[in-house]
Amino acid sequence: MLDFSTASILLVDDNPTNLSVLRQALKELGLNVRIATNGEEALEQVQRKLPDLILLDVQMPGIDGFETCRQLKSNLLTQDIPVIFMTAHSNTESKVKGLSVGAVDYVTKPFEQEEVLARVKVHLQLRYLTCALQQTNETLEERVKQRTDALQKAQVQLVQQEKMSALGQLVAGVAHEINNPIGYIAGNLHQAELAVNDVLGHLRLYQAIFPDAGHAIEENAKNIDLEYLLSDLPNMISSMKVGCDRIKNISTSLRTFSRADKDSKVLCNIHDGIDSTLLILKHRLKANEQHPDIEVITEYTELPLVECFPSQLNQVFMNILANAIDALEESNAGRSFEDIQAHPNQIRIQTQLSPDCQWVVIRIADNGIGISEEVKQHIFDQLFTTKAVGKGTGLGLAIAQQIVVEKHGGAIEVNSLPGPGTEFIINLSLKSAT
Structure with missing residues (x-):
């Protein structure tokens, strides 16, 4: 649970009365409050020390609240700080404009202290949850690296x-x-x-x-x-x-995604496993300075439950999808953001039944750089990797093959040529494999 004594608020308003009233109310919650009287001063303060939340007036001398918010959201260091607008304009156009420039909420003047404090509490809690999840992801990545x-x-x-x-x-x-x-x-x-x-x-x-x-x-x-x-x-x-x-x-x-496997197989919805794996990898699919979002296209067919070890199959999906993302990032080298946007990175996941209805077929394809025939011959070998030192273990696809073939009596193959991309095909039997 969030400790309010460690949270900080930046209060931006050119009205001394508003500043005084809100500052006192926020301090009574135990929050650390800093104030600024215009947009320029607010941007300077944020550069010196990042607040957990900003209460931002819209109408101010110099740059207004909308422009201040735009500048905050265009800066990688400040773009995730939640901004709540304080405005005397209650029309829909003003609210839509505020939300479009990146604000998470708004309060209308003259405001009720209880309403402002309630909104501040909610957004600080959400901020806390987001930061906790990011820190956990960073910890996970660090442990895997070690x-x-x-x-x-x-x-x-x-x-x-x-x-x-x-x-x-x-x-x-x-x-x-x-x-x-x-x-x-x-x-x-x-x-x-x-x-x-x-x-x-x-x-x-x-x-x-x-x-x-x-x-x-x-x-x-x-x-x-x-x-x-x-x-x-x-x-x-x-x-x-x-x-x-x-x-x-x-x-x-x-x-x-994280459920532990039992000693024997259980009936499982394959789509749940794929979707939970995509959630874990979501941070790698999002846009950054180098590329737009990686598009994930799912084409699911209604499937019966599959008797399997769910956690082990999730690892197969994780290894293949992570490799697809790596391939797409490698294919972006030398391409402009605009070029990638015009010809977007894509991962396509298809599921279907085999014609004889004895197998579930899962296809995971990317439109990356593809692989050569020579590499394809060794792709499931232990310790084989084409990645730079420290970037890959050479075990991911070897583990995937072992899980699919030895643990589930299925099959896994790869189709790829340099240029068109790579497709992995997983076949899982609907008959229990010992």
Whole structure:
């Protein structure tokens, strides 16, 4: 759970009153608060020390909040800092513009302190979850790297067991850590939704019984755009619940990938294993400065459950997909971002039944540089690799072949030529193999 005493907020507003009120309220939560009175000052402060969240006014002297946010999102060091806009404009155009430049949320002036604090809490918790997941991924990558030398000297069976055990424990741990805070958030959101509905119903009752509310109340309702708030507040809570459900789905996929194999085979949905593996590799599929997103095209046919060792098959998918990503990155050498965008990197995954309905066929193809006939002859050999020293163990495809052929009585083959790309074909029998 997030310790608010370690979190920092950058509050950007040219109105001294707003700064004073919000600063005091945020400090009462235990947050470390820094202030800036314009966009230029905010950008300078962010360069000196990264905050966990930014509350950003839209209308300011010099560069406005929209431009400040654009500059933050264009900088690799600051692009992941969540930004909440504070604006007196409640029209849809302003909100859409704010979200389009990278803001995660907005509050409308004049604001309620409780609303601002609630939104700050939610986005700090989400920021905490994201950072925790990134740190765990970095830890996992570091551990795998440290084990590379040992893996090269170990036998294939030992490598398979140790690697999947370590990966499974780490991923299962991530799923567990996600479940705790998201359960707390989801539970509170449910109660908040009930409370908000009660309050809104009570307010509607007041409006019905006392339609002549008086000038002061009517003026205030107009200033805060009461009707819009009444309709929008349930939508906000609904959106947060959707976000919680999405994180729960991610946690479920992580547990699917990391489940430990039993002594005997179990019936398994092959598509679940592929999808959970893609989730683990998602960070490598995303765009960066060198290339756009790697497109993953899944063409699934409805399949029966397959009797197998699920965790071992997940390792096969992991090794083949990771090799496909490596091949695509290698094929990008010397190509411009625009050229790659026009002819995108793709991984295509197809599943189908064999004509006699006795086998499940899984095809994983990339449109990378392909491999030569000479390399193809040795691709499943132990310790054979075409990657640079320290980049590959030469065991991934050897392990994949052993799992598919020896453990599952199936077959694995590769089709490739230099240029068109590479396709791996996995055949798994629907009859139990001993």
